[in-house]
Amino acid sequence: MSYLKNVIIFGYGKFGNSIAKSIRDEDNTNVLVVVNSDEEYEVAVMEGMDVRKFNVESDASIEKLNIEKDTKLICAMDNNHENLFLALTLRGLYKSNYIMAISDSIHLTDKFRMAGVNRVIDIYTVSGNMIKNILKIPIATKFLQGFMNRSHNYRFREITITENSKLNGVMLDSIDFNSYNIIFIGMIDKEIGNQFIFSTVGFNHKVDSGDILVCIGKDEDIDRFEQIMGVVL
Amino acid sequence: MPEKETKPNFIVSFFLKLANSKKYSDIKSVVKDLLHNPDNRYKKFIDYFLIFLIVTSVAVFIDEVKHKIPFWLEIYAVYFTSAVFAIEYLLNLWVYNDIHTDIAKEYYESNFVGRKSKYYKILMKSLSQKLSYVITPTAIIDLLAILPAYRSLRILKIFVLFRFLKLFKHTKSIHQFFEVLTERKFELITLFALLIFVVFIGGIAIYIAEEQQNDKINGLFDALYWSFITITTVGYGDISPATDIGRAISFVIVILGITMISFATSVIVSAFSEKLNELKEDRVAEQLKSSNEFLIICGYGQIAKVFLRSFVKESKKYIVLDVNAQKVQEALSDGHDAICDNASRYEVMKRFYNENAKIKVLALTGSDIENIYISLNAKSISKEIEVIARATSYKLYNKYIRAGADRVVLPNEIASSMLVSSIVHPGMYKAINAILHSKDVATLDEIYISIECSLIGKSIKDADFNRYKLVIFGVQNGIKGEFKFNPKPEYTFQENDIVIVMGHKISIEYFKATVNAGSYR
Numbered sequence: 177m178s179y180l181k182n183v184i185i186f187g188y189g190k191f192g193n194s195i196a197k198s199i200r201d202e203d204n205t206n207v208l209v210v211v212n213s214d215e216e217y218e219v220a221v222m223e224g225m226d227v228r229k230f231n232v233e234s235d236a237s238i239e240k241l242n243i244e245k246d247t248k249l250i251c252a253m254d255n256n257h258e259n260l261f262l263a264l265t266l267r268g269l270y271k272s273n274y275i276m277a278i279s280d281s282i283h284l285t286d287k288f289r290m291a292g293v294n295r296v297i298d299i300y301t302v303s304g305n306m307i308k309n310i311l312k313i314p315i316a317t318k319f320l321q322g323f324m325n326r327s328h329n330y331r332f333r334e335i336t337i338t339e340n341s342k343l344n345g346v347m348l349d350s351i352d353f354n355s356y357n358i359i360f361i362g363m364i365d366k367e368i369g370n371q372f373i374f375s376t377v378g379f380n381h382k383v384d385s386g387d388i389l390v391c392i393g394k395d396e397d398i399d400r401f402e403q404i405m406g407v408v409l
Numbered sequence: 410m411p412e413k414e415t416k417p418n419f420i421v422s423f424f425l426k427l428a429n430s431k432k433y434s435d436i437k438s439v440v441k442d443l444l445h446n447p448d449n450r451y452k453k454f455i456d457y458f459l460i461f462l463i464v465t466s467v468a469v470f471i472d473e474v475k476h477k478i479p480f481w482l483e484i485y486a487v488y489f490t491s492a493v494f495a496i497e498y499l500l501n502l503w504v505y506n507d508i509h510t511d512i513a514k515e516y517y518e519s520n521f522v523g524r525k526s527k528y529y530k531i532l533m534k535s536l537s538q539k540l541s542y543v544i545t546p547t548a549i550i551d552l553l554a555i556l557p558a559y560r561s562l563r564i565l566k567i568f569v570l571f572r573f574l575k576l577f578k579h580t581k582s583i584h585q586f587f588e589v590l591t592e593r594k595f596e597l598i599t600l601f602a603l604l605i606f607v608v609f610i611g612g613i614a615i616y617i618a619e620e621q622q623n624d625k626i627n628g629l630f631d632a633l634y635w636s637f638i639t640i641t642t643v644g645y646g647d648i649s650p651a652t653d654i655g656r657a658i659s660f661v662i663v664i665l666g667i668t669m670i671s672f673a674t675s676v677i678v679s680a681f682s683e684k685l686n687e688l689k690e691d692r693v694a695e696q697l698k699s700s701n702e703f704l705i706i707c708g709y710g711q712i713a714k715v716f717l718r719s720f721v722k723e724s725k726k727y728i729v730l731d732v733n734a735q736k737v738q739e740a741l742s743d744g745h746d747a748i749c750d751n752a753s754r755y756e757v758m759k760r761f762y763n764e765n766a767k768i769k770v771l772a773l774t775g776s777d778i779e780n781i782y783i784s785l786n787a788k789s790i791s792k793e794i795e796v797i798a799r800a801t802s803y804k805l806y807n808k809y810i811r812a813g814a815d816r817v818v819l820p821n822e823i824a825s826s827m828l829v830s831s832i833v834h835p836g837m838y839k840a841i842n843a844i845l846h847s848k849d850v851a852t853l854d855e856i857y858i859s860i861e862c863s864l865i866g867k868s869i870k871d872a873d874f875n876r877y878k879l880v881i882f883g884v885q886n887g888i889k890g891e892f893k894f895n896p897k898p899e900y901t902f903q904e905n906d907i908v909i910v911m912g913h914k915i916s917i918e919y920f921k922a923t924v925n926a927g928s929y930r
Contacts, residue, residue, distance in 0.1 A: 183832060190821055191821060191824070191825055191828075194821070194822065194825045195825045195828055195829055198825065198826065198829040198833075199829055199832060199833060202829075202833045205833065248832055250828065250832075276828055276831065276832070278824050278825070278828060280711075281711060282711060282714075282715075295828075295831060297824045297827050297828045297831075298824075299820040299821060299823070299824035300710075300711035300712045300714075300715050300820065301715050302820070302823050302824055302827055303712045303715070303716075303799065303818055303820035303823055303824075304711075304712050304713075304714070304715025304716035304718070304719070305715070305716075305719065306818055306823055307712065307716045307771060307773075307797060307818055308716055308719050308720055309853075310797055310816050310818070311704075311720075311769065311797070312723070313853055313854060313855045313909075314816075314855075315855055315885050315892065315907055315909060316853045316854070316855055316882065316909045319882060319883065319892070319909065320841055320844060320853070323837065323841060324823075324826040324827070324830055324841065330894055332834055332836065332837030332840065332841075334834060334835075334836040334837070354895070354898070357895055358895070359880060359881075359882065359895050360880075361840050361880070361911075362836075362840060362851075364836060372836065372839040372840065372843070374840075374843070374850050374851045374911075375878075375880060376850060376851060376878050376879070376880060376911060376912045376913050376916065377850055377878070377913065378878040388836055390836040390837065390840055392882075393895070
């Protein structure tokens with residue numbers, strides 16, 4: 177079986193468990209969990225995960241997974257040493273795959289980066305920044321957190337502009353997002369690359385097919401906007 | 410057989426009236442707080458005022474020794490300052506104990522059980538308590554400091570020195586110096602007794618040995634004087650031994666003197682070095698408490714370090730508390746004010762409490778038990794203290810809330826949800842990540858609509874946020890406290906509204922300056 181455009185999570189402990197469940201809950205996403213302990217294997221099976229158990233230190237066992245280029249790999253093992261070793265192994269075997277890891281120390285974050293991990297989430301950095309934001313902008317931080325833990329009805333939505341969309345070829349400043357009760361945050365312009373451009377930089381740009389508009393609002397409002405603009409894929 | 414209820418006489422009625430008067434007890438407690446509560450925000454002003462009176466009046470008295478002072482200055486230094494000190498003395502005497510409550514208690518108790526009241530005994534007991542205050546060193550100094558007012562007796566002028574002694578009471582550093590010495594009372598008294606003993610032994614010895622041969626020693630007092638001057642290694646030389654026995658006594662006295670001085674020095678130095686950290690910590694705590702808003706960061710781990718790295722730029726007051734001395738040392742080396750103490754202890758947290766300050770406690774230790782305890786501890790001191798606690802698992806979230814934590818930060822959950830977002834909604838992840846990490850281009854801020862803000866009464870449309878390239882996320886209504894996402898252009902701003910906007914940092918700053926608005930916090 178191949179896991180094209182899907183996710184493989186190594187480890188089903190304190191991080192792997194919640195990451196796997198959250199990703200599995202999303203539509204169109206397949207998750208494979210790889211563990212090397214009986215305990216984690218049993219929990220993963222009991223929770224209905226697609227799970228494999230083998231020694232992750234073995235290159236041969238990992239190669240048998242037949243990982244495709246677009247599969248995202250997450251190093252989420254509880255043991256930092258194993259996790260780092262795994263990251264090195266994965267980068268050695270899969271040069272172009274997107275590898276992510278969670279780090280619980282500043283020093284480990286640097287080591288992951290040296291090992292070639294594309295994105296390292298440092299729990300202390302995100303938490304430290306979160307606390308600073310709670311103190312500085314408490315209401316706004318609560319609002320933003322609501323997007324991630326889904327504690328309110330508003331969602332971030334990435335609207336990919338299709339060829340037939342009414343928005344294709346339209347200038348950004350001519351779109352009245354407010355009348356649909358949605359807020360335009362920014363866009364990813366395919367022409368420029370994958371860089372995210374915030375609406376606050378004050379740019380006016382012609383929207384082309386393939387561009388991604390990032391908006392926030394209630395699901396029903398964004399759905400209505402997408403339908404009217406003909407961007408539903 | 411119980412006695413019939415007795416009718417209170419005039420004096421007892423007066424005390425009963427005082428005991429039942431809320432106004433009287435309120436006034437008395439305010440005065441007591443002003444005079445004795447170091448946390449009272451106005452006490453320092455009273456102390457400064459009294460210090461000013463002491464220093465200036467003493468300066469006038471010193472100047473008066475050789476020069477004639479103007480009449481107005483005499484009025485100020487002699488009568489005004491003495492009147493103020495007399496009032497202070499009487500107020501201290503007044504608040505020292507409550508005679509009226511003792512009398513009232515006796516009245517009710519004697520009537521309740523039907524026995525004969527013992528007002529005289531109670532009154533004497535209360536007065537003896539007042540007397541016990543009068544004979545305390547502080548009260549004696551206070552009383553003597555008033556005396557220079559009676560300057561008809563020249564000798565009373567010497568009492569001006571007592572004004573300087575009053576500084577002990579109002580100057581914390583001098584007060585602390587004597588506190589340190591008091592802690593070594595036993596050693597110092599022993600040393601002093603030894604000094605007296607050796608002075609006497611040496612004095613008597615030189616008196617016996619040289620009274621006949623040395624014309625400078627005319628009595629025991631001269632001998633004791635020589636002994637004291639020699640033992641303290643001062644050695645004026647006005648009296649010196651004239652015989653070999655006398656010189657031999659000098660050897661012994663000088664050696665004993667040097668030994669005692671060294672011993673006294675080491676006692677004082679060791680007392681200070683032991684107290685030094687505590688004194689420093691006291692200073693830090695005092696400075697912190699004097700500010701209107703401050704943070705108490707409990708636990709100097711990775712989160713605290715990351716947090717402080719960006720928080721120090723806010724130039725707000727904070728203190729780090731950790732039970733681990735090594736971590737405290739690390740915090741101090743990183744340039745933070747830190748104290749090695751256990752934040753879950755009531756007295757530790759109470760030490761920083763100031764009812765007039767906005768206090769926020771960050772419970773960031775690695776242990777949930779400690780963090781929950783710290784949250785409870787802070788809330789037990791005051792519900793007004795805001796607590797932000799770190800929890801290791803979402804399962805503990807409710808426990809933290811029950812413990813009184815206002816916000817619970819779940820590092821593992823935050824990191825996991827960030828990672829999930831980066832896979833599932835990369836656009837949202839990039840946006841939120843940029844906002845949370847305060848990227849200049851996407852700064853999220855809360856604009857507080859104060860009474861001075863020109864936005865009051867204006868609609869969103871009129872305010873023209875687009876011109877400033879700002880995006881309104883929502884408004885928290887200043888009256889109802891409700892949060893309205895993406896409000897309509899017709900929404901009219903009111904006082905105390907909080908507008909959540911996203912924009913370039915410079916755009917937000919410019920907008921705030923233009924509409925005369927501030928930040929929420």
